[in-house]
Amino acid sequence: xxxxxxxxxxxxxxxxxxxxxxxxxxxxxxxxxxxxxxxxxxxxxxxxxxxxxxxxxxxxxxxxxxxxxxxxxxxxxxxxxxxxxxxxxxxxxxxxxxxxxxxxxxxxxxxxxxxxxxxxxxxxxxxxxxxxxxxxxxxxxxxxxxxxxxxxxxxxxxxxxxxxxxxxxxxxxxxxxxxxxxxxxxxxxxxxxxxxxxxxxxxxxxxxxxxxxxxxxxxxxxxxxxxxxxxxxxxxxxxxxxxxxxxxxxxxxxxxxxxxxxxxxxxxxxxxxxxxxxxxxxxxxxx
Amino acid sequence: xxxxxxxxxxxxxxxxxxxxxxxxxxxxxxxxxxxxxxxxxxxxxxxxxxxxxxxxxxxxxxxxxxxxxxxxxxxxxxxxxxxxxxxxxxxxxxxxxxxxxxxxxxxxxxxxxxxxxxxxxxxxxxxxxxxxxxxxxxxxxxxxxxxxxxxxxxxxxxxxxxxxxxxxxxxxxxxxxxxxxxxxxxxxxxxxxxxxxxxxxxxxxxxxxxxxxxxxxxxxxxxxxxxxxxxxxxxxxxxxxxxxxxxxxxxxxxxxxxxxxxxxxxxxxxxxxx
Numbered sequence: 001x002x003x004x005x006x007x008x009x010x011x012x013x014x015x016x017x018x019x020x021x022x023x024x025x026x027x028x029x030x031x032x033x034x035x036x037x038x039x040x041x042x043x044x045x046x047x048x049x050x051x052x053x054x055x056x057x058x059x060x061x062x063x064x065x066x067x068x069x070x071x072x073x074x075x076x077x078x079x080x081x082x083x084x085x086x087x088x089x090x091x092x093x094x095x096x097x098x099x100x101x102x103x104x105x106x107x108x109x110x111x112x113x114x115x116x117x118x119x120x121x122x123x124x125x126x127x128x129x130x131x132x133x134x135x136x137x138x139x140x141x142x143x144x145x146x147x148x149x150x151x152x153x154x155x156x157x158x159x160x161x162x163x164x165x166x167x168x169x170x171x172x173x174x175x176x177x178x179x180x181x182x183x184x185x186x187x188x189x190x191x192x193x194x195x196x197x198x199x200x201x202x203x204x205x206x207x208x209x210x211x212x213x214x215x216x217x218x219x220x221x222x223x224x225x226x227x228x229x230x231x232x233x234x235x236x237x238x239x240x241x242x243x244x245x246x247x248x249x250x251x252x253x254x255x256x257x258x259x260x261x262x263x264x265x266x267x268x269x270x271x272x273x274x275x276x277x278x279x280x281x282x283x284x285x286x287x
Numbered sequence: 288x289x290x291x292x293x294x295x296x297x298x299x300x301x302x303x304x305x306x307x308x309x310x311x312x313x314x315x316x317x318x319x320x321x322x323x324x325x326x327x328x329x330x331x332x333x334x335x336x337x338x339x340x341x342x343x344x345x346x347x348x349x350x351x352x353x354x355x356x357x358x359x360x361x362x363x364x365x366x367x368x369x370x371x372x373x374x375x376x377x378x379x380x381x382x383x384x385x386x387x388x389x390x391x392x393x394x395x396x397x398x399x400x401x402x403x404x405x406x407x408x409x410x411x412x413x414x415x416x417x418x419x420x421x422x423x424x425x426x427x428x429x430x431x432x433x434x435x436x437x438x439x440x441x442x443x444x445x446x447x448x449x450x451x452x453x454x455x456x457x458x459x460x461x462x463x464x465x466x467x468x469x470x471x472x473x474x475x476x477x478x479x480x481x482x483x484x485x486x487x488x489x490x491x492x493x494x495x496x497x498x499x500x501x502x503x504x505x506x507x508x509x510x511x512x513x514x515x516x517x518x519x520x521x522x523x524x525x526x527x528x529x530x531x532x533x534x535x536x537x538x539x540x541x542x543x544x545x546x547x548x549x550x551x552x553x554x555x556x557x558x559x560x561x
Contacts, residue, residue, distance in 0.1 A: 036432070119317055157310060235391075265384055266381075
């Protein structure tokens with residue numbers, strides 16, 4: 001996409017300026033983004049592969065991995081269903097307060113992670129609205145797995161909806177209306193027309209949602225209570241090990257999360273290259 | 288009311304509203320309720336406390352500076368990625384999203400290790416008298432890290448759609464390259480840059496995970512507001528935590544409103560210049 005109508009040839013002073021700008025940009029990207037990433041892996045393997053494997057295989061680490069997977073396995077599908085429902089209502093029907101609903105869906109992105117956890121403590125904690133009632137019935141939400149799941153759902157709520165709404169808006173509903181007129185039932189229309197049309201955007205949203213769900217720290221930190229092996233997800237295990245000066249252990253678990261980030265980035269980039277049109281323009285946001 | 292061909296209005300809207308109500312609105316109502324329990328006197332006491340003021344100043348001031356820095360470097364990186372061709376461009380372009388994808392705790396311990404006095408970068412900065420780790424400067428570095436992608440990603444589509452003939456016209460009329468940039472290109476980008484600035488600012492203001500490891504968290508010096516909320520919770524000061532949380536929430540809502548107004552403004556701008 002170089003300028004087709006550039007009339008003047010590019011002289012050497014300008015080429016030098018281009019080179020200088022490229023150099024500054026790359027130096028920044030390397031120093032600020034690539035170096036932290038490299039640090040994670042270098043520190044993780046500082047004492048060799050054997051120490052790395054030992055650090056990963058410790059029971060607390062394995063418990064943290066398991067818990068992280070469980071939390072994501074609950075939070076992501078729930079937000080997926082919500083995203084489809086919200087996008088369907090917002091892009092296929094006209095109703096009052098639509099703009100407000102859109103703002104509400106985006107809201108969790110503008111809330112500090114700590115506050116996302118805090119609100120659930122105030123709701124379900126010992127001094128919270130439902131605290132005494134829950135206590136009387138022996139239900140534990142805060143400092144337990146349900147709290148982790150709730151905080152994670154809150155933080156990752158917008159991802160899927162946010163990818164789907166602009167795409168479904170742009171696609172319009174003509175194909176779906178045609179399917180209905182030709183006699184398709186609601187579910188037939190959804191599975192044979194709507195879903196194939198949005199599948200790549202859906203995958204894209206799920207990918208981002210999952211990465212954030214597994215990596216969330218601030219919100220789960222507030223509701224977790226840091227009970228080792230029971231309520232510590234991988235990011236919390238990283239924190240605890242780091243604070244105990246177990247750097248190899250901390251970076252070993254961190255390297256798994258960094259790997260997840262790299263896989264997410266690669267898959268995301270691949271989706272953008274291959275199915276860019278089917279994912280459509282998405283607004284930048286708090287991913 | 289016209290006949291609807293498409294099914295599922297009631298169930299999809301009802302489900303979305305119920306879900307939002309339970310997950311977002313009810314908890315936020317609890318925050319508002321608990322925060323209001325502190326009263327006006329309690330609020331002035333809380334906000335008047337030197338430690339609260341210092342934390343808010345660091346979170347807001349640091350986020351402002353980081354967002355400003357990100358606008359400059361984000362414009363440069365976005366420009367280079369959109370306008371120039373060089374080996375590895377697509378790889379670097381994908382790398383821009385790293386702060387979105389990398390869990391904040393991981394970024395936090397990595398930055399902290401990198402800038403510690405014996406770290407890869409810290410060992411070169413320390414002899415120069417530049418202390419990054421465990422100082423407000425470290426808070427700034429972490430805030431730059433988390434806010435960086437917002438500016439670049441907001442800017443890129445706009446940069447790509449800029450009409451080259453405007454620049455050509457300016458240059459054929461005798462404008463220097465820098466004049467074209469500051470008088471023609473920059474004014475066209477201004478609304479987008481402001482949006483990116485606000486997004487980066489909102490993110491940095493509430494950031495927790497990537498900051499607390501590098502900050503050192505000394506009260507009055509390098510303690511951020513979200514950490515103060517956590518501290519209050521740990522001391523069972525629920526009302527104080529809720530009130531401080533509500534204050535920060537209102538600040539980011541104000542920003543959110545600003546962003547949407549700016550987006551509307553830049554949309555109108557784009558229409559007018561088309």
